[in-house]
Amino acid sequence: MSITGIRWAGPRALLVKLSDLAAVLAFHSRLLAEPLPGQLDAIAAAATVLLKFGTHAEALAARTAVGHVDLHEMPQHSPRQVTIEVVYDGEDLAEVGMLTGLGADGVVAAHTGQLWTAAFGGFAPGFAYLLGENHSLDVPRRSSPRTAVPAGSVALGGTFSAVYPRQSPGGWQLIGRTTAVLWDLERESPALVRPGDTVRYVAVREAVELTPPQRPAAEEVAGPALVVGSPGLQSLIQDLGRPGLGDLGVSAAGAVDQQSARQANRLVGNQPGAAVVETVLGGLSVKADGDQVLAIAGAVAPLEILDASGATVRRAAMCSPFALLDGETLGLGAPSLGARSYLAVRGGLDVQPVLGSRSSDSMSGIGPAPLSAGMRLPVGKAPLFQMVGAPEESTLRLGTAAAELRVTLGPRDDWFDSGSLKSLAGQDWITTEQSNRIGVRLAPGGGRALERNGVPERNCVPERGAGELPSEGAVAGSLQVPPSGHPVLFLADHPVTGGYPVIAVVVPEDIPTAAQLPPGHSVRFTIVDPATLEPLELAATGVVPEGTQP
Template sequence: MSSIAVRWAGPRAVLAEVPTLAEVLALHRRVTTQPLPGQLDAVAGARTVLVRFSGHEAAVSAAAALPHLDLPTPGRPGGRDVTIEVVYDGVDLDEVGRLTGLGRDGVISAHTGQPWSGAFGGFAPGFTYLVGEDRRLHVPRRTTPRTAVPAGSVALGGEFSAIYPRRSPGGWQIIGTTAARMWDLEREQPALVRPGDTVRYRAVRELADPGNSATPSGKRQGPAGPGAGLEITSTGLLSLLQDLGRPGNGDLGVSPSGAADQPSARQANRLVGNRAGAAVVENLLGGLSLRAHGDQVVAVTGAPVPLRISGSGTPRSPAMGHPFALLDGDLLALGTPTAGLRSYVAVRGGFDVQPVLGSRSTDTLSGIGPASLAPGAVLPVGAVRGLPPVGSPEESMLRPGAGTTELRITLGPRNDWFTAGAIRALLTREWRVTNQSDRVGVRLAVSSTDPTGAEEAGVLERARSGELPSEGTVAGALQVPPSGQPVLFLADQPVTGGYPVIGVVAAEDVSLAAQLPPGHLVRFLLVDPATLAPSALTAG
């Protein structure tokens, strides 16, 4: 009989839970070698496999099928053998020796004296959780995480060993340093270690290329130099290239990313006759200006902004949601949004920059994709041969206005980590978008106008303590850190997380959440994950 339990992770994803890491690896191998209908991605965690689907119906079918899957017999991983040279000079090596009772030399001997198996990815591109058989090296994470761990740091955390591919915050115990480049987009397989690989650490006195090879290659390619296209003369607060993202790379620690408001990005491409996945410019809070090199057809959607064209002839103000001509030398300027946050600029032919892992999107969390746009860069425009006709004008797809925005949410996968009062507060309070929000997530706090007037209403209290083993997350996940104030993940969300997710916003509403400015109020409407109908479930 199968030991797989299924938890909903929003209407388009399920979290399959199994008792042991060996069963995680077996289940992950099963769904990656024999994908379920409509499956987009499968991300292994310490005790779970998160499986994402293209639509709700596929997720419903998978939720029924997963508990009945026959898993392959656990065995030696079928990946590659990788040897990594390490100088054991880590700042926590003596502390790990004390915690384990092995001493400094004993830790080194135990770390190098066993094979380590690649279990799952996450946290950062190229960061692979490795598991060994020697339980003596199981050590707790640091009480206070470091704000910056150098690239190439070899570390232990819980039952795992791993190597930090890039400089980043981290709470693991650092025992050594390697020069191995863990992530390099110049390689055919960017990650040096992938799930299923077997790693052996080898102690050395010095590194062949210290402080250099360990620095990851993110291939942050910028736009081309002068030529036909659109030249950036001003970026405003932030302007990025985005398309529909790079799903399917979760095991590499790479999030899908893509446009934060995908319906608006699709609409912009539709208006100029592009395919839905063509690259567009995503602009935050206006201030973007572009000069045409050659005649172009352009459309702007998303957050409504005043548009102004100057250059050839009389200055004019084209309408949002309409395709319009931008003649050679013309300058298009975007003003401040009257609603929402993010506007999208599409050009007929799309912006023709080199894709990274199949996408032209900039991932602000991992650093993958084109660099943020800067004045002086010229974005080349692709060929227009064979494209559909330019589209007809359309109304804005943006729905948030004044007042409170309602977002549909399903409970889980970890709502059982919270008290009934916390769930009741989530569903009955008004929540305010804080100014500490970005493409990774929207941070929420209780509204100061909430009828209860209670400060504690903004804290979602846990029913249980302890650490949640790392598991996959999705865009729309409402993760609750120890502060008790929820964070709603957006396009650049981390692939895995260690804080419990109390609920997941419906995929159709995530783009709406991405357009909510600081101070805007939100209410959550509970829906059933299997039917998407308003749920009769109450919080108390």
């Protein structure tokens, strides 16, 4: 068991490659028990462990320290055997039958005829990567991931099988569905399948519809509040997120543009982590129950205040605190610049935290429900010794021209040819309509898609017969590239692990700008050094200058 390599995954994270799965599990267990200085998260995968840190300096120090980590295996919990009943009628069952040469019936027999072991978690809460006893069902992922895979879908991807705990994007081959609930916060152990457990799939005929766990109904609380008139396109309660739970498959979530959320809280005199409303592309309206002090930051939108009769009484300014008196309604129009606006109220939104955060995670469904008409948002007590702020300049760094985003190459840039590295930084990319809090999907702005270079054997062992990257951890800002060559820029609710190579990572300082990209906006990437964030010049061959990777 040994460490075989270390690569940057953005300026504040390291992707540590290990010799085998036993080394991965031992290394991961050790770092959970004895975290390195500044370590925020450690995410195990098939052949790697992703380590996230608070600063570049901490990540740099860790790069030296990981070589001295004791890889003696740590004790694990006692494994259990879990039985999962499956209706085998998946959309990709026939195709998997052709890819394996087994036919549909043979796929079912092979899937139910072997014992599967949970190697590690990731991607989403309750999602467990299961290894079989043989390679009869090794199949490649889809060339382009689905934007929505139904909850309970039973799938194959490379050497692994898994069940999607809830509806989410995904690129695995779907062979069936189950009613088993993979993640339930009401259970003592929320995950049905934990690393080390074994799973036996059993074929059943009944097509029982899966009913996901319901969120508990919000209790009506008397006292000051904001009452939702219209939620607009999408409005969610967010704070600064719940980092550090990647090992459970729980993404950090939180405000996508944390810079704007912090500014809105600062303006009303709140702590930076107070809960706010994040709303997309305008349309939100809220009514004050009791006199309130509000501020709006982020996407630039017209702010109109109406009285109880619906007549306009005044307009409010962006990035400036203002009063919303009892019975008055604030309405946000469509933004003229940016995509996400943040509404802060003095005292913060006093909703029930889940796993230590009031953030709503659209990937996992953890946290407060999306805002809906009539919903009452309780307002907390105003801080006693913190003054309301003065008007500020907007922190929004998005204009009408192409957005400039700095990226550091890797950790999987050598999966791409030199032309793709040039195309990444040498052309405009266009944001598509299929973008959300999970990620921004990009299309070439008249140029070429990103083409893979084949499987670089020095980097990793590809999944048997698939020519693909084994699933591994990813950070916010990652530019993950499916075989279509159209990158996806991961945002706050991104899956904890993914199976497509990451060509580059947007630096953390530029993620707020990425979060504000509306559909149809142009993006241009600048490749920078992970230590200095200074621009780098690619050589004529497209080879990265020495020293840009650890």
